[in-house]
Amino acid sequence: MTKTRTLAALVMAPLAITAVLLLPTPWMAAVSAAAFLIALWEWLKLTDIEDPIARGVLMVVNLMLMVALVWASRSETGGSLVLFQIMTMIGVGWWCLATLWLRFYDFGSDHARHGRVFKLAAATLSIIPAWCALALIHASQPHGNRWLLLALAIVWAADSGAYFVGRKFGRTKLSPRISPNKTVEGLIGGAVAGMIVAVAAAPLAGASVGQLPAIAVVALWTILFSVVGDLFESLLKRHVGVKDSSNLIPGHGGVLDRVDSVLAALPVFALGKLLFDF
Template structure:
């Protein structure tokens, strides 16, 4: 599994990096919309929306909201990012609420009730703010494309750091304590620590490449830490959905990685936090 996982990553990573660095922002937004909406399609499956027509209507509704945000952001001198920024703030608030949801495992687990409504709302609140955050970061001057790569590299490094630290050190430092045993039994505090260290270190290195001044690195490290922790929340929330649905992966699109949503869950939570933190702390 590790070999397959690495080979898939070696194929995907160069393509993702090339798209981030070379595509103009409108094309990057369009590509991200396709990927995020594909992940949302898998989310509908976890919410047990089985009717294809219903899922298509829901997907089109989310696409329409993205288009509406772009259309309403037109200004006489180009575009304003106000609606994108408001969506990012809404996304950060949502992921704080998701953290509370994680502590109440049974909430919305019975699909005989209104569970689907909550999970569909959660899908929109996860995908659209993350897409808006991606656009806000990428379009910013100077070096917005490099800052977007920094944000994503933090999540990728944290995911890899957690995976390998968990495999090598799991149970050896924190006495076998699990991070969230009912939601994701394989996640350990050793893995969390490895992910935090990897994410923050990579964030600092990539921030220097993006043009951050040495005096800004403490702020970068703080935002990178927050992004890593929120990416864990995103990962755990998807695991919660999978537990409720009784499945191991959101799909089988990517060898060794599962579905597309399995690769996007941490990104969806981390991007709004990184974008907001970058704006507030001014780097």
């Protein structure tokens, strides 16, 4: 399994980096929309919507929301990203509420009653703002593609740091009922790793030395919210008793398993970038 997981990562990582660095923003938005919609398909399955037609309809609705945002952002001068900024702020607000949801494990677990409705709303509030944030970061000038790669690298570094530190030093469970393997020590190790990557790589994206403290703060919050995204998907899987969102990616589970942290992290990073103007 470890060999398969490594080989899959060696294929996926270069493809993702190449797409971020070389694709123009419209194409990057299209590629990411496809990936996020696959993640949405898996999310809908975790809400016990087994009918492929029903899931397909819900996916089309979310796709149309993306199309509507692009269409409404057009103007005679080339377009505006205000709607994307608004959706990004909505996404940050949603993930703050998701943090509260994590404290109440059983909330939404009864899919025969109200639980499914809340999780369907959560799906849209996770997918659409993350997609808007991704496009917003990539479209920023100058070097938006580098800033997006930095945002992703922060999440990747935090995830790897948390894994290795937690495996070696982990003692205190972070959320034993939702994700028994996560530890406070791993969280701290991941935060340190992610912030080091942020400060070290930010100059390559065009940041000045004076901007590094603000970038470190934004990186910390990005990492903390990425953990919320990871835990929230774990909560969804716990409610239905599955280990992975699908088996689409060998050794890695589904697309949602790979982007759960990113869904929460991107709106936070994008909002921080706007507020601190870096």
